[in-house]
Amino acid sequence: MLWGFAVLMKTSLEAILERLEKSSALEEMQSVAESIRDHYGVSHLVYHWVSSNGEQYGCGTYSMEWVERYLEKEYLRVDPVIAGCYNKFHPVDWKQLDWSSKGARQFQKEAIEYGVGNQGYSIPIRGPNGQYALFTLSDDTSDADWAEFTEKNRRDLILLAHAMNEKALELEPGREGPPITSLSPREVEAITCLALGQSRAQAAQRLSISEHTLRVYIESARHKLGALNTTHAVARAMQRGIIVV
Amino acid sequence: MLWGFAVLMKTSLEAILERLEKSSALEEMQSVAESIRDHYGVSHLVYHWVSSNGEQYGCGTYSMEWVERYLEKEYLRVDPVIAGCYNKFHPVDWKQLDWSSKGARQFQKEAIEYGVGNQGYSIPIRGPNGQYALFTLSDDTSDADWAEFTEKNRRDLILLAHAMNEKALELEPGREGPPITSLSPREVEAITCLALGQSRAQAAQRLSISEHTLRVYIESARHKLGALNTTHAVARAMQRGIIVV
């Protein structure tokens, strides 16, 4: 059973068409997910990622009912796994997360009802352009058994997450071909200053150029990035990893 | 022989003090790097990362002369390995990189002179807040041998890169402790709209509130984030993963 949730952020004809185009790759990942689940004998395996353009995809072994419920209720915004792993580098046990908020508890209760399992282990992976993926195993077992399981298979899971990710990358739009917009060194410096909260006057002083020149850089960078204003340009530059703050 | 290049971006008293504080951890990583090099019988192993605050660190087995040369000449800005891996997710063989630019060829020539080796394999890893690390092996050997070596040890190296990274994270400033500022749902929505390039008027319309109210959210978010202006607030919110664009 295949499911993609490319519709999370926007429901459009393009999203549906894209999804169809990608269905064969997703199906393949789907079947791999089932194999992994069976191999490790856990309840579920889910791979879920946010593409560089903000679209979300997923494949895994959750029941269709749970996926629909998740989407319908917009649990993405409450799910502590999503929020908790976002700032993590390395594998995270669900027990380490913060389930204290009201929404999170409600979510947890429902998840267990839908057979997700009380234990979970998620491996976050990140790429440029805001790509963010989660490789998750969940099961219904005791704390001790789960700890032993994750400890034992930790390395395998990291490698599996990597492999899954490599596959998912094939679905990424414009990975190669379309040249990534590149800013000139000065433009990068200018945008970086703005991202640090400096006004144009301050930034110009810092770069030892006139404010007019600085403005030219910003305008130029804005156009290259296809941004509507300075704030947008900074956001895009950060998202694409062009600047680091 | 330990080397840290925390001074790349700024040379300040704080940088030096920080470096001293971290020296024991760096030394440990240094010795691990040497062990790995010996185990795999390659010429060099280097682990190099950009911390979330933009400071750069490294440890590895390059000669002190080469490191100094690299820093002195600011090769960081020319090095195709840095630039080429920045947008990559997965292990990269140096042969796949673009060595065509004038600066790159000069750099390559010197690197070989300093004993870096003609072959290299780098594994990029990313985390939130712009963290970006490279785990690199280099050697002096034929294309065929190198291909066989990397193919064979690929999985090991991914795991080693992960482990190294975990160690490096201990040196990250403010990983825990300082409570992460949280924005209210409305504030998040407001900041998100701005990050998407909307003006305040547009954002207000989109959220179906008055522009004045929207402004209150933005001001509030700005203060919570300790930001100097809207652009800065958006940058910080993105950096901390509070908003996703």
Place this chain on the structure above:
DNA sequence: TGGCCCCTCGCTATTTCTGGGGAGTTATAA
């Protein structure tokens, strides 16, 4: 129940940014 935070709305004046225009030098690339 009192305190705290979230959500909503209003006004004014000042500062800053944005969007047009043009122009010269240098360096790298075709």
Place this chain on the structure above:
DNA sequence: TTATAACTCCCCAGAAATAGCGAGGGGCCA
């Protein structure tokens, strides 16, 4: 060699953001 692009400087007028003030209703928690 001639483009092409990067870097630098300048003017102006209109649009937008910022800083400061204030006010009321609703919900959650101790």
